[in-house]
Amino acid sequence: MAGKEGRQVPDPTGGVALYRKSELPGGVRLVTEEIPGVSSVALGLWVGVGSKWETEEERGVSHFLEHLLFKGTKKRRARDIAEALDSVGGQLNAFTSKEYTCYYAKVLGEYLPLALDVLLDMFLEPLLDGDDIAREKQVVLEEISMYEDSPDELVHDLLTEVAWPNHPLGRPTLGTRESLNALTPEQIRAFYARYYTPANLVITAAGNLRHDELVRLAERYFAGRTRSPQTHALSAPNFWAGRRLFERDTEQVHVCLGAPGVPVEDERNYVVEVANSILGGGLSSRLFQHIREEKGLAYSVYSYHTAYQGIGLFTIYLGLSKENLEAGLELVEQELESLVKEPVPAAEIERARNQVLGTFRLSLENTTNRMIRMGKQELSLGRFIPVEEVEDKLRAVTAEDVQQLCARAFGREQLTTVVLGPVDPKEVE
DSSP states (O other): OOOSEEEEEEOTTSSEEEEEEEEOGGGOEEEEEEOTTOSEEEEEEEESOOGGGOOGGGTTHHHHHHHHTTSBBSSOBHHHHHHHHHTTTOEEEEEEOSSOEEEEEEEEGGGHHHHHHHHHHHHHOBOOOHHHHHHHHHHHHHHHHHHHTOHHHHHHHHHHHHHSTTSGGGSOTTOOHHHHHHOOHHHHHHHHHHHOSGGGEEEEEEESOOHHHHHHHHHHHHTTOOOOOOOOOOOOOOOOOEEEEEEOOOSSEEEEEEEEOOOTTOTTHHHHHHHHHHHTSSTTSHHIIIIIIITOOEEEEEEEEEEETTEEEEEEEEEEOGGGHHHHHHHHHHHHHHHHHSOOOHHHHHHHHHHHHHHHHHHTTSHHHHHHHHHHHHHHTSSOOOHHHHHHHHHTOOHHHHHHHHHHHOOGGGOEEEEEESOOGGGGO
16 A cells, blocks of 8 residues: 655755655554665564553553563464574564553664564464463563562652552553462453554554555555454543652662653643753753752752653652752752742753754664654654654743743642652651
8 A cells, every 4th residue: 555644854864764654454554764874674563552551450461461472473483583583683672661562673674574574473473372471470570570679660660650549550561460470361362352453553664664665565464454443542640749658678768759741742742851851851950960969969860751641740760868868859849949930041941952952863863763753653643743843843942831831740739759768757758
C-alpha cells in the first residue's frame, strides 16, 4: 500500500529525511524516516499496551510477556532468535513502559528484511510454553530483587505508587513477587490474545531504508488479517499530596518529590522542557548548582518530567545523608517557591532553551532515537512532529509561560514527598 502521509524533514547529516506513514492489513500502522547518508536502520515494533492496562490480577504481565517473546516461536528457538541478528552484527532488545511495549533491532540496511522477519515472528508466533513460563518467572523474580537492591531507582516507583494510589498507572511495571507467582499460563495467553493484535501494533523504522520496500515486506505477514476492535481505555488517576516514609537500612536517604505535570498531548510540554532544564535538568540547573555545588549537600540531584495520556508527573530526586535531609528539602522548596514567585531572567530562559534544543538535535543523530521518537508520537498523538515544529515551539517559550506552569505545579500543598532510608517517621513529619 502506498504511504498515506509523507513529509520531508531536515536531517542532521545535511540531507533531507523523508517521513512516510502507511496502513497495512489488519490496521497495522507503519511509519518510517528514510535518512540519507547512514548505513544503519533501526526497526521497532510498538504494542499499545503496558502496565497501565493490567488488572489487579495481571500485575506485571506486560513486562513478563516481553521476556517470553524472546523464548521461542514456532520456527525459532530462543537461541536462534539470539543468534539471528548477532551473526550480522546487529542488536536486538525490548522494553516495557506503563503505556506501551517496544521490541526493536538495529542492523545494517541490507539486513532489514531479516530484522523484520525476526521481530514479526516473535510478535505473531510466540510459543508461550508452560515450561518457559515457569523458568522465566525465576529470571524476573531476580530482576525484581535486583531492582529492590537499588534504592535510588526504587524510590521513583514508590513515588508513583504514593502519588497515584489505587490506580494501575501508579503500579511498578515489573509487578510484584506475589503477582508474578500467581500469573497462570492461561492469563498470560489471554492477555497476549487481547492486546497483541495488528490494530494495536505500530511499526517504525529510521535510517537506511526504502519505505515502499518495507511496506511490501511487512504486508506479507498481515495478508488476510482483519482489524480487531481496540477497546482499552482508562481514566486518569487522582493526585495525592503529602509525605510518606519508607524505612530502609541504606547508607543514604533517597528522596523523590512529585508534582502534577501535563499530559503527553498538552502543548505545554515545551514549557515543561524549558522549566525542567532551569530547575534540575543539567549541570547548570538551579538544583545542581545550589544543592550540590554551593552547599555540598548531595552528590546526585536532578529533575525530570514524565508525560502520559491524560496526566503527567514532575519528579525531583536527591540522594543525601540523613543529617542533610531537612536542609536539602528546604533548599528544594525554596527553589520551587522562587520559580513560582519570580520571573526567570531572560538570559536563563535563553540558556535553558538552547540546552533543550541542543540535546534534541544531538539525539537525532542516532537512528534508534529517531525510531523511538516516531513510535512514541504515533502511539500517543497519532501524528509525527517535524523537527522544525519542535524547535519553533521551544523558541517561543517565555518567562511568563514558565512562571505560570510552575505556579500551577509547585504549590507547597500539592507536592508528594517520598523518603526512602534510615529515617524515623517522626523526623519527617
